[in-house]
Amino acid sequence: MLKRQAVHEIFPTPIWVADLDGETSGPLNEHLLRTIYDLTEPRRALAPGGSWQTDPVLHERPAMSDFMSIVMKTAKGALEFLDIDYEGFDCTACWANINPTGGKNSSHTHPNNYLSGVYYVAVPKGAGNIEFGDPRGQASVIMPPTATWNKFTGNKVAVPVMPGRLVIFPAWLSHSVPANTGDEHRVSISFNIMFTNYTETMSGTLWKSGSVQLRD
Numbered sequence: 334m335l336k337r338q339a340v341h342e343i344f345p346t347p348i349w350v351a352d353l354d355g356e357t358s359g360p361l362n363e364h365l366l367r368t369i370y371d372l373t374e375p376r377r378a379l380a381p382g383g384s385w386q387t388d389p390v391l392h393e394r395p396a397m398s399d400f401m402s403i404v405m406k407t408a409k410g411a412l413e414f415l416d417i418d419y420e421g422f423d424c425t426a427c428w429a430n431i432n433p434t435g436g437k438n439s440s441h442t443h444p445n446n447y448l449s450g451v452y453y454v455a456v457p458k459g460a461g462n463i464e465f466g467d468p469r470g471q472a473s474v475i476m477p478p479t480a481t482w483n484k485f486t487g488n489k490v491a492v493p494v495m496p497g498r499l500v501i502f503p504a505w506l507s508h509s510v511p512a513n514t515g516d517e518h519r520v521s522i523s524f525n526i527m528f529t530n531y532t533e534t535m536s537g538t539l540w541k542s543g544s545v546q547l548r549d
């Protein structure tokens with residue numbers, strides 16, 4: 334007879350979701366919207382599916398300092414969750430996206446960074462979620478039908494988004510944004526995080542493998 338049947342989730346992919354309280358996100362989002370619209374003037378006509386973006390240097394602008402402190406605090410929480418032994422980390426790029434009706438972002442990753450993230454400033458009805466693709470390409474070779482897809486059997490995970498929500502994920506994880514089917518702009522701010530002085534402090538030869546022992 335079976336005594337026990339356990340399941341272990343090995344090599345999980347973390348996605349951190351942080352929500353600001355309304356007292357913080359309300360005035361912050363008003364300020365961010367004004368800043369982003371000012372920076373994207375004049376907004377030229379877009380090709381179908383296109384979006385407007387700022388230069389990727391928002392993290393260097395004084396007007397973004399309150400926002401950046403939230404980003405850095407949340408990224409620090411993610412690194413601490415992972416128990417990474419690091420000396421420091423930087424935001425290496427930060428830019429805003431305005432997706433009008435039909436605007437979308439096809440599947441992509443953010444190379445040369447450890448973490449990436451998105452903060453949602455305006456998410457009108459029909460604006461869509463962020464979708465993450467299964468990084469285990471071979472896992473989708475055979476996908477038998479299931480009653481409902483779950484995190485073990487599906488090959489795409491949609492994370493609901495709303496104003497004041499910040500999502501952080503590994504920079505190597507492919508993600509996409511479906512077309513905005515609403516009438517209003519979807520506005521978000523993307524950013525990348527990388528370790529400070531990575532080559533000097535963290536890139537030594539890894540003589541021992543990163544082996545994990547299951548305990549039960």
Ligand SMILES: [Fe+2]
Pocket residue numbers: 441442443508523
């Ligand atoms: Fe992205």
